[in-house]
Amino acid sequence: MALQRSALVASGKSYRAEGISHRVRQINISAIKEMPLLGSRIGGCVSLGQGIPSFATPLHIVEAAFDALRGSPDTGKYSLGPGMAPLRKAVARDLNLKTGIQVDPEREICITVGAMEALAAAVLTVVDRGDEVILPSPNYASHIEQVLLAEGIPVFVPLLQSSWQLDVEAVAKAVTSKTKAIILCNPHNPTGANFRESDLRCVIKIALENNLFIIADETYDFLVYDGERHFSLAVPPEVREHLIAVFSFSKKYAMTGWRVGYVCAAEGILDQMMKIHDAVAICAPTLSQVAALAALSGPQDCVREIAGALLRRRNLTCERLDRLQEHFNYVKPMGAYYLMARFNAPHVDSMTYALRLLHEARVISIPGAAFGPEGEGHIRLSFGGTESEINEAFDRMERWLESNPFHHA
Ligand SMILES: Cc1ncc(COP(=O)(O)O)c(C=O)c1O
The missing domain is CATH 3.90.1150.10 (Aspartate Aminotransferase, domain 1)
Structure with a gap:
């Protein structure tokens, strides 16, 4: 049915x-x-x-945007396609702080119109018609629509109902010769699960063994409860050439309406994604990039x-x-x-x-x-x-x- x-x-x-x-x-x-x-x-x-x-x-973010609009005519203009250089540098610093990884802000970061644009671009970049994409079920609704938009086939792998944790054996079994990618959102919308590091490392192993991409949606990376830790899929170095990692300013800094997020991927992948970014968005709103820079550089209380x-x-x-x-x-x-x-x-x-x-x-x-x-x-x-x-x-x-x-x- x-x-x-x-x-x-x-x-x-x-x-x-x-x-x-x-x-x-x-x-x-x-x-x-x-x-x-x-x-x-x-x-x-x-x-x-x-x-x-x-x-x-937060007020200091709003004020930075006001100041930039008043003080610099450039705020009302397009930025470079991948985003303002100081923001990309700040993002690379922030990624290093939260995950320990080193990324090149010039070649491996693009500022996007929210995480959503980055996710859509990621899927369109790696999924061809008829390719299978593994999604946990339940899963964030828009990932399903993005796979369908790319004319891919969503392959749902049930989460364990008692905990909503990943069933890694089921993920391994779902891989076929047509599988192209796995999309994983963690912490997880809609279940609120924080996936275990050991399971995430198993998923990486499955992806590497089968030459799959992992599209990681880490929109909620800052938000885990009761002393839990969030494990970012960006951490293990071996996944670099297979990973498109997506992050957002929306929830962390109460900026859902500013529409700003970013993607981190190896240069060869990001170069291809940039073609989509250019065709659909040109750049993320410059004013929102100014606000995002203020968010990253300001107090974190x-x-x-x-x-x-x-x-x-x-x-x-x-x-x-x-x-x-x-x-x-x-x-x-x-x-x-x-x-x-x-x-x-x-x-x-x-x-x-x-x-x-x-x-x-x-x-x-x-x-x-x-x-x-x-x-x-x-x-x-x-x-x-x-x-x-x-x-x-x-x-x-x-x-x-x-x-x-x-x-x-
Ligand atoms: C899992 C997940 N990914 C992406 C998004 C979209 O984020 P953004 O506002 O950065 O586009 C949301 C928004 O609710 C979300 O829950």
């Missing part, structure tokens, strides 16, 4: 097909973006949906504050879910700010569940099916919102569940 990944289509929207490329017809806007859109049409919704952290961009607040929100979300044990079970997230809540409504699919929760309780969640086959039976909850938003959403959910909405299911 084909999974319904689109909330808009499930809600009755039909798309024009005539004259539209097959490539585009077969992809979706991810349900992560569709559900807030549907919510905005209904009005009065509270969100556990899209991963937008509630924090304002803001990052600690964001991580501290998200830890409190994770604990609150878990406490509220624990009060609903009859309705949900879940694996406690150890990184990022999402969890997959498995609902106790056996004959209801996740799209129906999330749409009814939206219409009847005005709570935005994301249907698990958007994240691949193993997402079915779950809704993804984000705890990026404030504690009062989280409490309000759970108050509404509790009232809704008390009304026994799936009585007839």
Whole structure:
């Protein structure tokens, strides 16, 4: 049975097909973006949906952007394609601090329009029509659409349901002569898993043995809980010629709207990716690059504050879910700010569940099916919102569940 990944289509929207490329017809806007859109049409919704952290961009970053706009006309112009040289240098320094690796800012770094542009460019650079790409399931919805956009074939490898950790044996078994790449997001959206270093090293071994690329999405590298450590796939030197590592300023510095991230890859790979970057973006917004430079060079207390607040929100979300044990079970997230809540409504699919929760309780969640086959039976909850938003959403959910909405299911 084909999974319904689109909330808009499930809600009755039909798309024009005539004259539209097959490539585009077969992809979706991810349900992560569709559900807030549907919510905005209904009005009065509270969100556990899209991963937008509630924090304002720190003031010193905003002020640096204002100063640059006032002080230098260059701020309103294109930068060099790969990004402003001082920012690439700062990124290389930061990568060295967090992973110990040495990269050449001139040849191995490109500043991109968020992590998203880098991920799309990475997939389009290495995936040809019919190539297989291994994705954990569940997995970040946009990776699936990016593989389909490149006319590749997503090959879903289930995560271990009891922990959402990687099943490395299953990854090894999924490799065929058509496999081209593995995409791994860690810490993991949508499950909140922080993958084990030993498993990640096994995945690297599998990639090297089979001559595969690894596309590493490390958007949440700064955000792990309870004393855990994040292991970056960029660390082991042997993976260098196989790795495209993607990072973001969005969550770490509360800059989701600035649209700035970066990619690190060996020169021969990055040179090819730059063709796509040039064709679709020219460069990341210069003003946002100025802001990103201020973020990296300024005080880092803001990052600690964001991580501290998200830890409190994770604990609150878990406490509220624990009060609903009859309705949900879940694996406690150890990184990022999402969890997959498995609902106790056996004959209801996740799209129906999330749409009814939206219409009847005005709570935005994301249907698990958007994240691949193993997402079915779950809704993804984000705890990026404030504690009062989280409490309000759970108050509404509790009232809704008390009304026994799936009585007839
Ligand atoms: C796993 C993952 N990758 C990439 C992105 C996109 O990040 P950016 O805002 O840097 O494009 C997100 C945003 O939520 C994400 O969760």
